[in-house]
Amino acid sequence: MEALLEIKGLHASVEGKEILHGVDLTIRRGEVHAVMGPNGAGKSTLSAVLTGRPGYEVTAGSVSFAGHDLLAMSPEERSWAGLFLSFQYPIEIPGVSMTNFLKAAVSARRKAAGQPEPTAAEFLALMKQKMALLKMKPEFAKREVNVGFSGGEKKRGEIFQMAMLEPVLSILDETDSGLDVDALKIVADGVNSLRTSETSAIIITHYQKLLEYIVPDVVHVLKEGRIVLTGGRELVDRIEKEGFEGIDG
Amino acid sequence: MDKIFVIGRDAVPERVALGAEESLRATFVFPSGADSSLDLAVDLTGPGAELDLAGIFAGAGEETVDIRLRVRHLAGGCTSNQLFRGIADGRSRVRFDGLVYVAPDAQKTVAHQSCNTLLLNEGARVETDPQLEIYADDVVCSHGAAIGYLSADELFYMRSRGIPEEEARRLQILSFLSPVLSRLPESYYSLIGFQR
Numbered sequence: 121m122e123a124l125l126e127i128k129g130l131h132a133s134v135e136g137k138e139i140l141h142g143v144d145l146t147i148r149r150g151e152v153h154a155v156m157g158p159n160g161a162g163k164s165t166l167s168a169v170l171t172g173r174p175g176y177e178v179t180a181g182s183v184s185f186a187g188h189d190l191l192a193m194s195p196e197e198r199s200w201a202g203l204f205l206s207f208q209y210p211i212e213i214p215g216v217s218m219t220n221f222l223k224a225a226v227s228a229r230r231k232a233a234g235q236p237e238p239t240a241a242e243f244l245a246l247m248k249q250k251m252a253l254l255k256m257k258p259e260f261a262k263r264e265v266n267v268g269f270s271g272g273e274k275k276r277g278e279i280f281q282m283a284m285l286e287p288v289l290s291i292l293d294e295t296d297s298g299l300d301v302d303a304l305k306i307v308a309d310g311v312n313s314l315r316t317s318e319t320s321a322i323i324i325t326h327y328q329k330l331l332e333y334i335v336p337d338v339v340h341v342l343k344e345g346r347i348v349l350t351g352g353r354e355l356v357d358r359i360e361k362e363g364f365e366g367i368d369g
Numbered sequence: 370m371d372k373i374f375v376i377g378r379d380a381v382p383e384r385v386a387l388g389a390e391e392s393l394r395a396t397f398v399f400p401s402g403a404d405s406s407l408d409l410a411v412d413l414t415g416p417g418a419e420l421d422l423a424g425i426f427a428g429a430g431e432e433t434v435d436i437r438l439r440v441r442h443l444a445g446g447c448t449s450n451q452l453f454r455g456i457a458d459g460r461s462r463v464r465f466d467g468l469v470y471v472a473p474d475a476q477k478t479v480a481h482q483s484c485n486t487l488l489l490n491e492g493a494r495v496e497t498d499p500q501l502e503i504y505a506d507d508v509v510c511s512h513g514a515a516i517g518y519l520s521a522d523e524l525f526y527m528r529s530r531g532i533p534e535e536e537a538r539r540l541q542i543l544s545f546l547s548p549v550l551s552r553l554p555e556s557y558y559s560l561i562g563f564q565r
Binding site: 222228281 | 521522525527528529530531532533534536543544546547548
């Protein structure tokens with residue numbers, strides 16, 4: 121199978137302090153990878169670097185995504201190429217409705233792909249269909265982006281955005297934090313229903329709970345800025361029993 | 370009364386007095402493309418009078434926007450609201466000088482004033498001077514003037530969803546202005562540089 125994402129020797133710093141000390145990771149089409157690790161291991165830095173968040177400096181290494189040099193692309197170009205991040209802390213945008221926000225996003229994406237922008241009717245039909253998938257209430261479309269959302273609503277909203285944008289590679293950064301069991305199931309069902317043999321996902325978490333519902337093909341342990349161990353789903357149980365303390369690769 | 374005044378186009382009174390139970394709701398548009406100024410004094414002279422003022426400005430180039438407001442609560446039980454939002458780009462200058470005066474016997478006054486400016490260029494200058502003079506003790510008053518920049522987090526969030534940087538900035542500016550913009554028909558948007 122073709123590699124969708126290939127990270128080689130990635131070093132990255134925040135405010136002059138190196139957080140990632142050489143990360144290697146290859147993801148093929150159709151695979152779900154879990155990246156687990158204790159707080160401060162560099163999990164969120166990895167997702168920030170992959171999506172091009174300002175303030176994160178790559179000092180060495182390379183990342184190729186669907187044949188592109190990912191690190192040379194702007195955040196919006198990465199999105200157009202099919203990369204999506206479900207934010208650990210989704211950002212509130214007062215005064216902008218979910219509908220207008222996603223209309224701008226979907227239209228920009230279509231434009232970049234040389235396709236016509238959706239008509240208002242097409243777009244609303246798409247919203248309705250994806251909202252049903254995530255069991256969102258109809259008024260959700262009119263609400264301001266993430267403003268006044270509960271923790272669970274924010275995370276569900278992220279997966280809804282993922283459904284709207286139909287990414288090739290989704291990074292779910294601590295999507296399970298702040299979710300009760302019911303919301304966790306809705307989110308997991310949503311993610312699972314979007315899985316195809318062509319799309320991949322990275323699930324970043326430090327709990328095993330979400331991985332009971334979204335079963336990973338490969339599990340990585342990230343500690344102190346390096347991937348110290350890679351294995352199958354059995355690694356999840358080992359971490360559950362032993363914690364991250366006992367795992368050094 | 371519910372009115373919209375375009376500065377430089379419409380005649381704006383310099384002094385207004387509101388008697389008992391009278392009300393005025395007015396929105397001022399400071400069009401971009403020319404210097405604009407407003408100098409207005411409103412006296413609330415009778416109990417139960419209500420004043421609701423808002424304004425929107427978009428300074429660009431070498432323009433100046435000059436706003437001077439005097440609101441005097443001379444009778445008790447009156448309400449005044451002043452909500453100004455705007456952007457300062459280029460080498461524009463924005464001045465906001467707002468006074469709320471509450472007379473000694475104007476008890477049960479409610480008065481709020483805010484003027485927030487989004488600074489889009491380091492060459493632009495914003496000076497705000499909101500003042501409260503309160504001589505009554507049973508009142509609810511607030512005032513604030515904030516000068517801010519576009520939020521880097523919001524910008525990145527939008528770009529990560531594929532919204533190009535320029536469009537993301539436009540959405541952010543619209544969202545910042547929305548509390549005042551929502552008081553205007555869309556036909557006014559082009560006056561402050563927005564196409565719909």
